[in-house]
Amino acid sequence: MVPESWYLALAAVLFSIGVVGVIARRNPLVIFMSIELMLNAVNLTFVAFGHRLGSPDGQALVFFVMAVAAAEVAVGLAIIVAIFRLRRRLSVDDLAAMRW
Amino acid sequence: MNVVVFALLAAIAVGSALGLVLKRNAIHGALFLVVNLATVAALYLTLHAEFLAAAQVIVYAGAIMVLFVFAIMVLIPGKEETGPDPRRPYRLLALPVGAGLLVELAIIVARRGGDSAAPAAIPGGVEAIGRLLFTDYLFPFELTSVLLLAAMVGVLVLARRRAD
Numbered sequence: 001m002v003p004e005s006w007y008l009a010l011a012a013v014l015f016s017i018g019v020v021g022v023i024a025r026r027n028p029l030v031i032f033m034s035i036e037l038m039l040n041a042v043n044l045t046f047v048a049f050g051h052r053l054g055s056p057d058g059q060a061l062v063f064f065v066m067a068v069a070a071a072e073v074a075v076g077l078a079i080i081v082a083i084f085r086l087r088r089r090l091s092v093d094d095l096a097a098m099r100w
Numbered sequence: 101m102n103v104v105v106f107a108l109l110a111a112i113a114v115g116s117a118l119g120l121v122l123k124r125n126a127i128h129g130a131l132f133l134v135v136n137l138a139t140v141a142a143l144y145l146t147l148h149a150e151f152l153a154a155a156q157v158i159v160y161a162g163a164i165m166v167l168f169v170f171a172i173m174v175l176i177p178g179k180e181e182t183g184p185d186p187r188r189p190y191r192l193l194a195l196p197v198g199a200g201l202l203v204e205l206a207i208i209v210a211r212r213g214g215d216s217a218a219p220a221a222i223p224g225g226v227e228a229i230g231r232l233l234f235t236d237y238l239f240p241f242e243l244t245s246v247l248l249l250a251a252m253v254g255v256l257v258l259a260r261r262r263a264d
Contacts, residue, residue, distance in 0.1 A: 006110075008209045017198065019201055023193070031125065033130060042237065051148065057232065063243075067248065069164065071250075073256050074251050074255045077167060078258035081175065
């Protein structure tokens with residue numbers, strides 16, 4: 001039986017890769033996909049802890065994370081499409097209007 | 101046997117995640133992410149979370165990634181990240197940030213991830229989750245439907261062409 005800490009370690013690695021993607025990439029679509037990667041890493045942590053504690057609560061929480069992620073992707077992609085329509089370019093460097 | 105399966109899945113998951121972050125073409129990244137999501141679904145199976153494995157494939161690899169691929173196809177990016185990067189030094193900071201975060205998480209997992217006692221088996225599987233969703237988590241469950249409705253309306257408003 002594989003210990004749960006291995007799953008936690010794998011989730012940590014995936015989350016860190018997602019963070020690097022969010023910071024390092026310029027394309028908002030790729031940034032969004034990196035966020036999905038991070039959400040998935042956290043989901044894996046939830047399931048591993050739920051398995052560890054013998055409780056289905058972890059899996060129920062993942063269910064909610066999935067629903068929120070679906071809503072987030074739909075709204076986020078709509079915003080990206082709207083920005084693209086306005087500017088005909090797709091780079092986060094151009095989106096500095098709300099910069100302090 | 102379990103260890104071999106886990107090692108294989110973990111290698112595929114990390115490799116596809118790296119592919120997503122490193123590949124310049126967004127559509128390649130999307131395909132790598134599909135592989136990653138499917139691998140995570142397989143990992144759910146190894147943790148006896150069959151319902152979530154199915155939901156992962158249907159919701160993430162099915163619905164969400166189709167949306168992503170569709171958006172990539174419509175927007176045709178891919179040229180944005182090939183030109184010279186005016187902020188390259190700042191973006192390279194992502195590597196130390198990510199590495200530092202990984203070290204921190206590794207310390208936490210190494211300290212706290214004690215696997216002393218044998219884990220208790222989850223009773224019931226899908227039935228237990230369904231019961232939980234409709235009893236303890238009923239209010240969040242209903243809120244989720246409102247959230248999805250709000251997202252749907254919001255997307256329609258955002259995507260509508262102005263009639264001027």
